[in-house]
Amino acid sequence: MDEERCLQYLKANPYVLEALVTGPFVSRETFQKWAKKRDQKARVLYELGRCCEQLLCMNDVTVVMSSMDGAFQVTKNAEGEMKIRKLRKPKKAPYYVQKVVDCSETILGELHFNSPVTDRDLATVSVISTWAAATHYFAKISSQSSEFLADDTDKINRQRKLSNFLLEVAKSIFQDIISMDLVIMKIMNFAQKLVNADRASLFLLDTKTKELYARIFDVGTNASEHQKLDEDGAKDLRFPMNKGIAGYVATTGQVLNIENAYEDSRFNPEVDSKTGYTTRNILCMPIFIRGTVIGVVQMVNKIDGHFNRDDEDAFEMFAVYCGLALHHAKLYDKIRRSEQKYRVALEVLAYHSVCNKDEVNKLKKIHLTDRVSELETFDFNGMKLSELEKPLYAVYMFKALFQTDLRFDPDDLIRFVLTVRKNYRRVAYHNWAHGWSVAHAMFVLLFVKKDIFTPHEALALYVSCLCHDLDHRGKNNAYMKTMSTPLAAIYTTSVMEHHHFNQTVTILQQNGHNILKSMSSEEYKQALGLIKHCILATDLALFFPNKAKLNDYLDNGTFNIHTPEHRRLVQAILMTGCDLIASAKPWQVQTETVKVIFEEFYDQGDAERLSGKDPIPMMDRTKANELPQMQVGFMRGICLPCYELIARIIPEADSLRDRCIYNAKKWEELAEEQRKIAEAKNSGHENIEKKNINGD
Numbered sequence: 001m002d003e004e005r006c007l008q009y010l011k012a013n014p015y016v017l018e019a020l021v022t023g024p025f026v027s028r029e030t031f032q033k034w035a036k037k038r039d040q041k042a043r044v045l046y047e048l049g050r051c052c053e054q055l056l057c058m059n060d061v062t063v064v065m066s067s068m069d070g071a072f073q074v075t076k077n078a079e080g081e082m083k084i085r086k087l088r089k090p091k092k093a094p095y096y097v098q099k100v101v102d103c104s105e106t107i108l109g110e111l112h113f114n115s116p117v118t119d120r121d122l123a124t125v126s127v128i129s130t131w132a133a134a135t136h137y138f139a140k141i142s143s144q145s146s147e148f149l150a151d152d153t154d155k156i157n158r159q160r161k162l163s164n165f166l167l168e169v170a171k172s173i174f175q176d177i178i179s180m181d182l183v184i185m186k187i188m189n190f191a192q193k194l195v196n197a198d199r200a201s202l203f204l205l206d207t208k209t210k211e212l213y214a215r216i217f218d219v220g221t222n223a224s225e226h227q228k229l230d231e232d233g234a235k236d237l238r239f240p241m242n243k244g245i246a247g248y249v250a251t252t253g254q255v256l257n258i259e260n261a262y263e264d265s266r267f268n269p270e271v272d273s274k275t276g277y278t279t280r281n282i283l284c285m286p287i288f289i290r291g292t293v294i295g296v297v298q299m300v301n302k303i304d305g306h307f308n309r310d311d312e313d314a315f316e317m318f319a320v321y322c323g324l325a326l327h328h329a330k331l332y333d334k335i336r337r338s339e340q341k342y343r344v345a346l347e348v349l350a351y352h353s354v355c356n357k358d359e360v361n362k363l364k365k366i367h368l369t370d371r372v373s374e375l376e377t378f379d380f381n382g383m384k385l386s387e388l389e390k391p392l393y394a395v396y397m398f399k400a401l402f403q404t405d406l407r408f409d410p411d412d413l414i415r416f417v418l419t420v421r422k423n424y425r426r427v428a429y430h431n432w433a434h435g436w437s438v439a440h441a442m443f444v445l446l447f448v449k450k451d452i453f454t455p456h457e458a459l460a461l462y463v464s465c466l467c468h469d470l471d472h473r474g475k476n477n478a479y480m481k482t483m484s485t486p487l488a489a490i491y492t493t494s495v496m497e498h499h500h501f502n503q504t505v506t507i508l509q510q511n512g513h514n515i516l517k518s519m520s521s522e523e524y525k526q527a528l529g530l531i532k533h534c535i536l537a538t539d540l541a542l543f544f545p546n547k548a549k550l551n552d553y554l555d556n557g558t559f560n561i562h563t564p565e566h567r568r569l570v571q572a573i574l575m576t577g578c579d580l581i582a583s584a585k586p587w588q589v590q591t592e593t594v595k596v597i598f599e600e601f602y603d604q605g606d607a608e609r610l611s612g613k614d615p616i617p618m619m620d621r622t623k624a625n626e627l628p629q630m631q632v633g634f635m636r637g638i639c640l641p642c643y644e645l646i647a648r649i650i651p652e653a654d655s656l657r658d659r660c661i662y663n664a665k666k667w668e669e670l671a672e673e674q675r676k677i678a679e680a681k682n683s684g685h686e687n688i689e690k691k692n693i694n695g696d
């Protein structure tokens with residue numbers, strides 16, 4: 001039936017339209033909207049009629065409104081309400097009928113003039129009628145658009161409510177990360193209100209048993225009645241994932257909006273039978289995390305009618321946020337679990353990596369009363385000390401430097417030194433003996449140049465040297481990175497040095513180990529900050545910029561030991577100088593140390609080769625013959641510039657530079673010998689080759 005025939009039919013059978021308009025299929029607000037629209041037209045025509053009566057000084061203009069159902073006379077009752085009644089045929093035809101037509105050529109109505117009118121009157125009436133029609137037309141447009149807008153406003157308000165809530169959810173996901181359940185509850189609660197559902201529930205997928213279980217199950221419509229079930233859900237709210245609307249959605253990942261649950265073969269009435277609740281309609285949404293369904297959210301029984309398209313759209317957005325919240329909940333649980341595991345590991349480690357009572361008592365029994373003057377020179381060879389003497393002398397040096405300025409518990413000091421010893425690994429070079437010799441070098445520097453630093457600064461420098469290579473694995477930062485070790489994942493720069501510092505702090509935090517405990521919290525914080533600065537400075541990668549800056553200040557005469565930045569540079573360079581102390585030891589000690597350094601280098605080179613990477617020449621045992629030349633490069637390129645700089649700041653320590661120059665020359669002689677041997681070999685080979693070629 002086309003529109004024209006439909007109109008004819010409705011005109012012929014007005015009761016049909018009446019029944020439709022006042023029946024259940026048109027909502028109250030729609031009916032009111034229509035009525036308002038009609039009222040508006042009637043009101044405009046009525047006011048137009050009265051306006052013409054005033055202008056033409058008459059009072060018998062009949063106002064007629066046109067509509068689909070015919071012509072209606074418009075009057076106004078005592079209360080000012082518009083009254084519309086079917087137009088009866090007038091006894092006498094009007095003198096003049098003015099049609100009121102709007103911009104879209106729609107006839108709004110007519111004005112019947114029941115008294116004689118002049119041409120001038122007609123001209124006036126025509127103008128006013130046009131204006132009135134235009135006014136009505138634009139009023140309609142604006143009311144439509146405002147209706148439209150009103151509809152839109154409705155939608156906009158709904159969207160705004162939605163987006164405000166989603167923003168709240170996003171914020172609470174990050175703020176309430178702990179109680180993710182609370183966030184999910186909020187989401188469910190809001191979703192339920194937004195789509196006006198009587199009940200809401202969240203089912204999660206148990207991938208092991210291929211079942212769905214209720215994690216949040218709604219027993220009523222206010223939040224307090226939400227029933228949050230434990231991780232496994234309530235036992236009786238579990239069912240195979242191929243059952244029910246929830247199962248279908250979980251299996252297919254599709255959204256389902258079921259208008260009549262019991263008529264849908266996929267519906268599972270078992271849950272209703274357990275809860276005594278009757279499900280009429282269901283809006284069910286899958287929850288995805290990274291493309292995998294992890295659960296479904298269900299809205300049950302729309303309060304008025306069934307769920308519509310808008311509900312589906314709004315709810316789809318919630319399903320995403322549910323997924324986000326659940327994902328965070330899972331991640332957070334994982335983090336919590338790994339933190340607990342980490343704590344357990346730390347406890348076990350702390351127990352085994354702390355010195356024991358026997359070791360402490362053994363050291364306590366030895367009382368060093370006399371001054372050990374041989375310790376007061378850089379040339380002292382720590383390699384000759386026993387496993388007991390090293391900690392004993394480490395305690396002695398600490399006391400010699402600090403016991404007049406600092407308060408500390410002597411037993412704490414013994415425990416600290418012994419535990420530091422225990423946390424160096426038995427690798428060829430970066431072991432306790434290295435830590436001890438670097439601390440000894442700092443002891444001598446501070447001994448010969450007492451007043452350059454405050455007691456707390458000196459303490460930080462000494463402790464840093466003792467601890468600067470704690471838990472070193474005999475592999476350098478480059479190795480840690482290329483092998484993508486966990487340490488390299490934690491620290492982006494100075495990987496091992498950060499780890500050494502972290503180990504230092506861990507030991508200080510052990511019971512009975514905090515040698516800094518007499519400091520105020522501010523002093524303690526500063527001391528730790530300086531220890532971190534000093535240990536990180538032993539990363540050779542930082543030596544070059546530090547050296548350049550300090551030399552600049554010295555060269556341009558702006559160096560001032562009391563300037564904090566200059567002070568930190570001096571501390572850093574001293575740390576490097578102590579770390580490389582083997583290069584400034586007597587030649588015998590230098591060569592013995594270099595032997596173990598390269599043993600460690602070659603171990604790393606072997607490990608790199610095993611993992612398919614070519615080691616650098618210095619770590620390649622097949623190039624051991626190039627060692628002297630490499631040492632020349634190392635001494636002249638790094639050690640010598642370092643000790644020359646130290647001598648500029650602490651002239652009393654210029655012996656380090658002299659020793660270093662001597663050792664470099666020795667390595668150059670060896671390199672020269674090595675070169676001659678190589679040449680002899682080559683020429684030997686050449687002679688043999690020539691003989692072969694000549695056949696003699």
Ligand SMILES: Nc1nc2c(ncn2[C@@H]2O[C@@H]3COP(=O)(O)O[C@H]3[C@H]2O)c(=O)[nH]1
Binds near residue numbers: 634
């Ligand atoms: N080639 C060479 N490297 C050294 C020598 N002494 C120290 N080093 C390197 O200098 C680095 C200083 O920081 P580390 O102690 O971490 O590791 C040290 C070694 O890699 C040496 O005599 N020869």
